[in-house]
Amino acid sequence: xxxxxxxxxxxxxxxxxxxxxxxxxxxxxxxxxxxxxxxxxxxxxxxxxxxxxxxxxxxxxxxxxxxxxxxxxxxxxxxxxxxxxxxxxxxxxxxxxxxxxxxxxxxxxxxxxxxxxxxxxxxxxxxxxxxxxxxxxxxxxxxxxxxxxxxxxxxxxxxxxxxxxxxxxxxxxxxxxxxxxxxxxxxxxxxxxxxxxxxxxxxxxxxxxxxxxxxxxxxxxxxxxxxxxxxxxxxxxxxxxxxxxxxxxxxxxxxxxxxxxxxxxxxxxxxxxxxxxxxxxxxxxxxxxxxxxxxxxxxxxxxxxx
Amino acid sequence: xxxxxxxxxxxxxxxxxxxxxxxxxxxxxxxxxxxxxxxxxxxxxxxxxxxxxxxxxxxxxxxxxxxxxxxxxxxxxxxxxxxxxxxxxxxxxxxxxxxxxxxxxxxxxxxxxxxxxxxxxxxxxxxxxxxxxxxxxxxxxxxxxxxxxxxxxxxxxxxxxxxxxxxxxxxxxxxxxxxxxxxxxxxxxxxxxxxxxxxxxxxxxxxxxxxxxxxxxxxxxxxxxxxxxxxxxxxxxxxxxxxxxxxxxxxxxxxxxxxxxxxxxxxxxxxxxxxxxxxxxxxxxxxxxxxxxxxxxxxxxxxxxxx
Numbered sequence: 001x002x003x004x005x006x007x008x009x010x011x012x013x014x015x016x017x018x019x020x021x022x023x024x025x026x027x028x029x030x031x032x033x034x035x036x037x038x039x040x041x042x043x044x045x046x047x048x049x050x051x052x053x054x055x056x057x058x059x060x061x062x063x064x065x066x067x068x069x070x071x072x073x074x075x076x077x078x079x080x081x082x083x084x085x086x087x088x089x090x091x092x093x094x095x096x097x098x099x100x101x102x103x104x105x106x107x108x109x110x111x112x113x114x115x116x117x118x119x120x121x122x123x124x125x126x127x128x129x130x131x132x133x134x135x136x137x138x139x140x141x142x143x144x145x146x147x148x149x150x151x152x153x154x155x156x157x158x159x160x161x162x163x164x165x166x167x168x169x170x171x172x173x174x175x176x177x178x179x180x181x182x183x184x185x186x187x188x189x190x191x192x193x194x195x196x197x198x199x200x201x202x203x204x205x206x207x208x209x210x211x212x213x214x215x216x217x218x219x220x221x222x223x224x225x226x227x228x229x230x231x232x233x234x235x236x237x238x239x240x241x242x243x244x245x246x247x248x249x250x251x252x253x254x255x256x257x258x259x260x261x262x263x264x265x266x267x268x269x270x271x272x273x274x275x276x277x278x279x280x281x282x283x284x285x286x287x288x289x290x291x292x293x294x295x296x297x298x299x300x301x302x303x304x305x306x
Numbered sequence: 307x308x309x310x311x312x313x314x315x316x317x318x319x320x321x322x323x324x325x326x327x328x329x330x331x332x333x334x335x336x337x338x339x340x341x342x343x344x345x346x347x348x349x350x351x352x353x354x355x356x357x358x359x360x361x362x363x364x365x366x367x368x369x370x371x372x373x374x375x376x377x378x379x380x381x382x383x384x385x386x387x388x389x390x391x392x393x394x395x396x397x398x399x400x401x402x403x404x405x406x407x408x409x410x411x412x413x414x415x416x417x418x419x420x421x422x423x424x425x426x427x428x429x430x431x432x433x434x435x436x437x438x439x440x441x442x443x444x445x446x447x448x449x450x451x452x453x454x455x456x457x458x459x460x461x462x463x464x465x466x467x468x469x470x471x472x473x474x475x476x477x478x479x480x481x482x483x484x485x486x487x488x489x490x491x492x493x494x495x496x497x498x499x500x501x502x503x504x505x506x507x508x509x510x511x512x513x514x515x516x517x518x519x520x521x522x523x524x525x526x527x528x529x530x531x532x533x534x535x536x537x538x539x540x541x542x543x544x545x546x547x548x549x550x551x552x553x554x555x556x557x558x559x560x561x562x563x564x565x566x567x568x569x570x571x572x573x574x575x576x577x578x579x580x581x582x583x584x585x586x587x588x589x590x591x592x593x594x595x596x597x598x599x600x601x602x603x604x605x606x607x608x609x610x611x612x613x
Binding site: 211213216217218221222223224225226227228229230252253254 | 319323324325326329433434435436437442444445447557560565566567568570
């Protein structure tokens with residue numbers, strides 16, 4: 001069914017692209033002189049905006065923190081947005097497959113595409129697609145963005161490079177906090193619903209007790225096995241974990257069951273997000289999630305929503 | 307040795323898991339009802355209506371996700387409404403039956419697609435599609451057990467209350483009318499019982515697969531016996547057996563690969579239903595062949611040789 005729906009979406013896209021290409025491409029880049037940047041997810045467009053500063057007009061395709069990005073379907077308006085883009089930033093690893101299809105549907109050899117997966121040199125079968133939680137990801141992606149922006153507008157190359165340096169400096173708050181955290185709280189046992197923040201937890205030395213097969217089942221919208229559910233239940237009822245990290249954006253009867261278990265057993269909850277919540281920059285968002293984790297461990301405070 | 311031990315350990319594990327308890331209880335009740343109602347359904351030639359009702363229940367199931375009520379009520383509510391609608395359109399007439407069912411059924415599936423789309427885009431029930439269409443016997447909330455039991459008993463009571471009417475009508479509709487059987491009322495009541503049975507099984511093994519549990523054990527039982535009461539008992543027994551063994555197979559499949567992913571329990575159940583039917587079918591074909599061979603030898607014409 002999903003394949004069929006995508007086929008329909010692609011059909012719509014083809015029409016929209018044809019309309020867009022015939023009409024408004026010229027006006028888009030010439031007018032203001034700003035580089036049009038589209039991020040598949042809003043954390044990527046945020047970083048691109050930080051690097052591009054006043055010479056960039058950045059927007060995001062997925063930015064609603066209340067829906068599940070895994071079930072996102074591209075609409076015709078998305079295709080229109082993409083057709084005018086000079087730089088596109090996307091995640092890869094199957095997380096935003098629709099982007100590659102849309103780009104193919106509106107070929108434009110001047111458009112540059114930054115794929116985080118390719119920047120990091122990750123294979124297609126990488127199990128956890130939530131790359132932006134890895135502290136190594138954004139500095140590498142930002143460097144590529146700065147280089148591409150410099151290639152699009154060579155006269156502002158130095159400007160983009162200085163913004164990149166500022167970005168890398170501001171990332172230090174979070175990465176330093178991560179290493180301090182690791183010294184004090186390494187091996188703290190936690191439970192999760194999905195592997196959303198797993199890269200950050202790994203960098204912080206946290207011990208994720210939830211079976212991988214359960215995380216994968218919830219992430220891929222399949223039913224978890226009774227064995228894995230029982231193992232996860234035991235983590236709560238036996239109070240074997242200090243924190244429960246739960247994906248705000250993907251909830252169903254299973255995740256609410258675990259949320260209830262953590263309330264019943266006085267285990268603090270930290271809500272994690274797949275797309276950047278409103279009112280945050282990428283760095284502040286990552287810092288806020290780490291802070292929430294830390295106060296859950298030290299004072300048992302729950303931060304269910306940022 | 308270690309193999310025996312691990313099998314024992316796994317079985318102990320199976321029988322002590324609370325998830326499995328819920329699955330066996332809910333699955334067991336649903337299987338009895340579907341098996342019994344299935345025999346009437348096959349005899350009355352309403353398999354397609356049964357399948358359509360299950361898929362129409364999916365409208366309610368997916369709608370329930372959207373408004374955040376229990377899937378069970380979504381299934382049952384939509385199923386009964388659909389049954390009444392199909393009766394209204396004219397399911398009684400043989401000529402109109404398939405068309406009426408097909409029209410309502412197609413529209414229902416379309417609505418299901420819309421609701422599932424909203425479930426994942428507006429709501430955040432991302433696995434609604436898997437759960438509604440393919441069932442999740444292992445993720446059923448134990449809180450629905452009493453409701454499932456009450457609705458199962460209700461469906462059985464309806465069928466028992468009207469079974470004489472149904473039996474006469476199935477044999478000869480004109481005779482039934484001549485004898486004063488309220489065929490219209492019987493038909494409506496049966497559709498309600500059928501809706502209850504398929505919606506309950508849609509909750510457990512999914513809207514798409516519940517037809518298998520409705521038709522499979524009943525068809526198998528009717529191959530094994532011509533006696534109606536016995537067929538009902540065999541169908542119920544087969545349905546319960548395949549459901550429980552299906553649960554066990556799905557549970558055990560966790561240990562078959564290092565990835566620790568279970569084969570869906572719905573698949574295990576319908577696969578067993580299918581294999582059982584094929585085996586019985588093959589068995590009865592063999593028996594018939596040896597019977598007709600014996601008849602030929604003895605020079606006695608049988609139904610088979612005559613045809």
